[in-house]
Structure formats: C-alpha cells, structure tokens
Amino acid sequence: MAGFKAAFVNEMVKLLKKKKLIAAAILSVLGVLIGQAAVTAFQAGFGLRIAGSTEFPLLVLPVFTYTILPLFTTFVAIDMFNGEWNAGTMKLTLTRPVSRFGVFCAKVGNIAAFILVNLLFIMLVSLIAGFIFNPGSSGIVGILRVLLAYLVTFVPIFVFALLVVLLCNVIRSGLAVFFLSVLVFVGFIAIGLLYSRFSSFLFTSQLSWYTLWISDSINPFKLLRQTMLLSGCGLMLFTAGYYLFDRRDL
C-alpha cells in the first residue's frame, strides 16, 4: 500500500486543522459536566446514591454512544468523503502516487482514530468527574472494567461509521447522507426494539454490548457470536464502501 502513511498523516492534519475534534471535545466535556450536575442535584435532592466514582463513566457511556459520538462520527465521515468530492479537493489526493485503496484506508483509519480518541477522552473526563464528585469506593478493577467497556464500544460505533462511509460513496449530497444516516440509526434501534428476534443481527443493538463484557458472569459463546456478527457486518460495509470509492469517476 504505497503512499498509505503519507495519506494517513495528511488526513489527520486536515482533521485537526478543521477544529471539529476540538468542538467534539468541548461538547463532550459539557455533556459529562451536565450529566454530573444532574446526578449531583438528584442525589442532593432525594438523598439517593446513583453513581459511585467508577460507576459514573458507565452511566455516561450509553448516553454518548447513542447521541454525540455517532453524530460526530457521521460529521467527520461526510466531511472526509462528500465534503472533498464536492469541494473538488479529492483529486488533489487521488493524483498523487498513492493507490485508491491506500486513500480509502487512510480515511477510514482516521475515522477509527477519531472514534477511539473520543471514547478515551470521554472516559478520562468522566472518570475524573466521578472521582471529584463521588470520591469513595473504587479500585483498579473498577477502572479496568471502565476501560474495557469503553474500548469494546469502539467496535459497534466503527461498524456504524463504515455504514456512513458506504452511504457517502453512494449518495453525492452530504446533507442527504447525514439524514439517511440518522434515519438508519434511529430506524435500526426501533426495529431492534419492536422485533427483538432480529435485534442481534443489527449492529445498533450491539451499542450496549459492553455490558456483556463487564458482567460478572461472562458468556464466551455469546461474546464470540456477537463479535463474529459485528466483524462480518463491518467487513461487508468496508468492502462495499471501498468498491464504490475505487470505481468512482471524478
């Protein structure tokens, strides 16, 4: 994959220069702080104990995985593909000595890095917030559980990102891709709730699969099955997205 490294670094430079990451980070911090404020107010008002220091990150995680994180991932993916097609800057990369597979992998790799960094950032902030506002019971095991939960959440979000990438390469308009992505996301969740028999086939129902990984009794076969389903889904989406990207005439 000649030229992949250069393309990967370039995509990262472009991503960082556009201040999207910073916006995402600020919004994430705000989200965590508001969540924490709500929890603290609740505790004070009702005298209930809702979340301990390492429980708090796990309280925050589903909120992010169903809202801000897929939203920002969609933005970044649309910007990398439709944004560049429409601005005419895609050809700047495609006329350099780098294969289209290299360019595609560089873009997808950066989306993956974006998701991972965001997750780890949210984890850190929520851990710190948890320790500040609810100091108390927590150990290294608790922190490791939190880390595991955040790391495995990467997988379903990344599969969703690959779906968005596929849509980016099917549809020309970035706005249309955005609405379709939101529609698919919400639609899949709704289908998963209405027809729970099929829910295990939809990657959206795996957004909370971290609970399987950190539960007290781990079911290895279920984990294996879900991992297989998610990776199969991801591979198909990646291949379809790359096929369209490679065939595209400018």
Next chain:
Amino acid sequence: MEMAKAIEIIGLNKMYSNGRGISNLNLEVDEGDIFGFLGPNGAGKTTAMKIMVGLMRPDSGEVRIFGKSVQHEFVDAMRYIGCIIETAESYPYLTAEDNLKLFARYYDDVDQARIDECLEITGLIRYKREKARRFSLGMKQRLGVAAALLSRPKLLILDEPLNGLDVEGMLDMRRLIKRLNEESGTTFFISSHLIHDVELTCTRVGIIYAGQLVNVEYTRNILANYASLENYFISEVDRSGRI
C-alpha cells in the same frame, strides 16, 4: 533499447450516457515535447486528461506514462506526473505552505527547501503563511502550479493553466514552461483555449474534435503553411465538422 515515450495513449474509449466522450484516441508524446491539446468545448479534452491521471476509468484502452500504465501501475506512473485538472484546487483552511507540505509527504526527496523554491518560482513566497481561502483566483492557480511542480515531475499535465492569471501571470507561466522544458527537459501536456498562447508556447499541437483526434502536427510545420495557429485550428475543425 528504445526509450519509452513520455505519453502513450492506446485505443482510449470513454462514452458518457449523453453520447459525448472520446472514441479510439491514439496519441504519442515524446519526452521533451511541449504538447498543446486543442479542441472546442465539449470535445473531450478534460475527459482525456482525467483518464491520463487516473481520475477516470476508460471503457477500454490504456495510457502509459514513461512505459508505466496508469490503469495497471497507477502509483509508479503517478511518480512521473504533476498535474492540474479542471480547476487548481487547494485546501482553503490551510496556508499555502501547509498545502504544499501535505503533498510533499508523498515524495522522499521533497523537503522544506523545495517547498520554498516552488513558492518562490510561482511568486507566492510572500504569502506562504496566508490561508488559501483568502487567495484570489490567480493566486490559487499559482498555488496549483507550485503543487504540480513540487515533486520535480518529468511530465506536467496542465488543464487550462492560464485560467484566472493576469497578463503578468500569463507571461510568467509561459516563461516557466519554457524554462523547465529547456533546463530540466520536462515534458508538458497542456490544454488551453487561448490559441495564441499555445502557438507561442507549444512545440507540437494535437486537435481533438467530437471525441476524436483529428490531427497532430509540429507547430513550426503548421506556421510554415498557415498564417497562424488559429487559421489552422479553424480549418481543421471546419474540415472535421463537414465530415
């Protein structure tokens, strides 16, 4: 061993659904040529150039750059090429210098000194820390030229390189083409609608009409038989239009 041609276009076909496109295009450009690619609007100039740099797939046929097939050995072929296709784009949120730094990563031998040199050649060195968003059309064009020159390519494919340039810019551009051709032996493949400029710059001229190459001739031979390139162009296009 026979030296590979700078450009070999072999049996190139590309049809759009509207019936336009290029059909059975065959062309050879020698190393050291400044080749002018002329044709009326919609004749297929840009289509041919897009296929030459791999932005578009031909329905059939092949383009070889110094013996490397753009369709099958894309990365190797692109090491020889610098290009501007349609419009000279740049990343508007980056400075002129940062734009070039991005492209420099694809080549082992392009360093900061070379980046500055390219900015100097195109007269942008004073604006190197300014974001491309604030650039005028002509300055964007210059930045596009700097980006195309960056890797010291053996072949420069320029689609309407004079777009947006003022008179001084045009003169600079013409001088630059001549100089690179003479000093480094760079081959040029240039499309332009400014026929007078092609006459002054190009050593060979090919005319494309309705997707087909109608004639290729050395400029000095044309000027021996016609008063100007314009007369030749009109007579060729006229002749093809009648057939």
